[in-house]
Amino acid sequence: MLAVHLEKGRVELTEQPLPRVPKGFARIRLLNAGICSTDLELQRGYYGFSGTPGHEFVGEVTEAEDASWIGKRVAGEINLACGKCEWCARDLGRHCPNRTVLGIVKHPGAFREFLTLPVVNLHPIPAALSNDQAVFIEPVAAACEILDQVKLVAGTPVALLGDGKLGLLIAQVLQAHGARVHLFGRHKEKMKLVEREGITAETIGKSLPERAYSLVVDATGSAEGLRSAIDMCEPRGKVVMKSTVHGLVQIDTAPAIVNEITLIGSRCGRFQPAMRMLVSGKVRVDSLISERFPLDRASEGFARAATKGVLKVLLTAPDRDAR
Amino acid sequence: MLAVHLEKGRVELTEQPLPRVPKGFARIRLLNAGICSTDLELQRGYYGFSGTPGHEFVGEVTEAEDASWIGKRVAGEINLACGKCEWCARDLGRHCPNRTVLGIVKHPGAFREFLTLPVVNLHPIPAALSNDQAVFIEPVAAACEILDQVKLVAGTPVALLGDGKLGLLIAQVLQAHGARVHLFGRHKEKMKLVEREGITAETIGKSLPERAYSLVVDATGSAEGLRSAIDMCEPRGKVVMKSTVHGLVQIDTAPAIVNEITLIGSRCGRFQPAMRMLVSGKVRVDSLISERFPLDRASEGFARAATKGVLKVLLTAPDRDAR
Numbered sequence: 001m002l003a004v005h006l007e008k009g010r011v012e013l014t015e016q017p018l019p020r021v022p023k024g025f026a027r028i029r030l031l032n033a034g035i036c037s038t039d040l041e042l043q044r045g046y047y048g049f050s051g052t053p054g055h056e057f058v059g060e061v062t063e064a065e066d067a068s069w070i071g072k073r074v075a076g077e078i079n080l081a082c083g084k085c086e087w088c089a090r091d092l093g094r095h096c097p098n099r100t101v102l103g104i105v106k107h108p109g110a111f112r113e114f115l116t117l118p119v120v121n122l123h124p125i126p127a128a129l130s131n132d133q134a135v136f137i138e139p140v141a142a143a144c145e146i147l148d149q150v151k152l153v154a155g156t157p158v159a160l161l162g163d164g165k166l167g168l169l170i171a172q173v174l175q176a177h178g179a180r181v182h183l184f185g186r187h188k189e190k191m192k193l194v195e196r197e198g199i200t201a202e203t204i205g206k207s208l209p210e211r212a213y214s215l216v217v218d219a220t221g222s223a224e225g226l227r228s229a230i231d232m233c234e235p236r237g238k239v240v241m242k243s244t245v246h247g248l249v250q251i252d253t254a255p256a257i258v259n260e261i262t263l264i265g266s267r268c269g270r271f272q273p274a275m276r277m278l279v280s281g282k283v284r285v286d287s288l289i290s291e292r293f294p295l296d297r298a299s300e301g302f303a304r305a306a307t308k309g310v311l312k313v314l315l316t317a318p319d320r321d322a323r
Numbered sequence: 324m325l326a327v328h329l330e331k332g333r334v335e336l337t338e339q340p341l342p343r344v345p346k347g348f349a350r351i352r353l354l355n356a357g358i359c360s361t362d363l364e365l366q367r368g369y370y371g372f373s374g375t376p377g378h379e380f381v382g383e384v385t386e387a388e389d390a391s392w393i394g395k396r397v398a399g400e401i402n403l404a405c406g407k408c409e410w411c412a413r414d415l416g417r418h419c420p421n422r423t424v425l426g427i428v429k430h431p432g433a434f435r436e437f438l439t440l441p442v443v444n445l446h447p448i449p450a451a452l453s454n455d456q457a458v459f460i461e462p463v464a465a466a467c468e469i470l471d472q473v474k475l476v477a478g479t480p481v482a483l484l485g486d487g488k489l490g491l492l493i494a495q496v497l498q499a500h501g502a503r504v505h506l507f508g509r510h511k512e513k514m515k516l517v518e519r520e521g522i523t524a525e526t527i528g529k530s531l532p533e534r535a536y537s538l539v540v541d542a543t544g545s546a547e548g549l550r551s552a553i554d555m556c557e558p559r560g561k562v563v564m565k566s567t568v569h570g571l572v573q574i575d576t577a578p579a580i581v582n583e584i585t586l587i588g589s590r591c592g593r594f595q596p597a598m599r600m601l602v603s604g605k606v607r608v609d610s611l612i613s614e615r616f617p618l619d620r621a622s623e624g625f626a627r628a629a630t631k632g633v634l635k636v637l638l639t640a641p642d643r644d645a646r
Contacts, residue, residue, distance in 0.1 A: 087558070095558035095582065097534065149583070211420065226576065235410070235418035241580050248573040253549065257564050257588040259418065260472070265580040
């Protein structure tokens, strides 16, 4: 089968045997996958990564012990937990210290014709969701994670910094949950995609409002984003950190301490609320897809995804007849 | 009257007229004051400070509209709030954007024979507290602030980084509230002062336990302190930031985000719980006093307070007969 292999920044194609299916696992035929900013960071050397990336996907189960899974269209949670430690016992497998992570840490990812995941990680996809939409379950779950961490008070203005892929999903998720989202971004055409949802969008200017929001979400992917977020947050307010920045970040902690601001690290989220958001149409993702490439043109897909202004690039199952 | 004046790092003595007493204010004769790390930072140029520092004090009211205050021994909250803004309406005068701060921001401090503060800032001091002990109400309140921000679960191990003045108070406050404090410091003789309270003390070695505590308090006053605190915190845990570091701090935000750690800025606290802690004897401060100097030897006091290994230095009312 065809698999993408990332090595020292190069996106290569390899021919591999079908992955074996350990007990409790399923084999899944890839339908669609999404290239995420994390994949681009892996390409840049984040986590010293080498292997098959990809963790946003929709596929069809082709093998599983429990035959009822076979033929099901599924998305999959990306953290493969040990199931035995205290974190797993507390239902926090996403923080299991022994975990591997699909396409990120020690478990080959979804950018291949067939992948494997534990059956407990799988979620059957509601018929109402297209394959394109289903690829967004994982990133929408990451956006929904904020709802599990912060109590949103209806009508409260929330500042959101960053109009990238994740930012645009967060904007919709928070707005759907009653917040009044003020999106601060750099790309008018991107912000326009969610402005119709009633979200106020503003181009980041020289000065940003200071001490103005009880909740600020930084999804800029930059170190300046966090600094701005702290400045924009009012005393006793909260800043959600959604930007994974590679390397050290310089921040002035004094305003965070003087104003007693709470900074909350935020990562993966639960799939169920994300699927509900997508099925209800409260989060709309179709316009966020910039382009699609078959798996055997993954290298072009990566290059495209890294281009300024481009949003989600999908990798699709290779056309078997065309190969 | 005699007043300390800080200018470009120099501690000078000046002779000043008695401060006038605006409506709603009291004039207070200084009994005892404490030199805090913030005062040393002001000396180093923090906040571009120039004027009379000092915000930890006990004094006797000599003038006030309401005569019942006169003769009372008092401590005073250091934030002078406007009383009119939304923050004041929410009883958060400590975060009033229009506030001045005793001895720190635009209100002359306590290192003078007579100071002034609004009567609403004053707290009569229980007879059980000596003048020496009463000086610690303000820093103990800052330690108690953590209790208002974080729910302590009895028996939970809490890592505390830093065995300075504030660290030793925080250790006692948290221990008294049921936490099992593990104090990580650099000075065996300092840590010994609180070890008798049942607190485990450990010298900071090359490696610190990682992912080990659900609550970590950084009171090191250093940038490395925050970095270590994040590493020591377990996933979904909390790091309380008690170190005001002057300038930019380099931190790796990735572990905070991946492990979804919450970083909480923490500053001044309420005086009532602090007085209760001191009266009950649950926080003992007598052994934390390293030395005392009369106000007219403030310069020596500052030099002593800045000496490695020295804990609290008190400035006392000048001996009038001796001058």
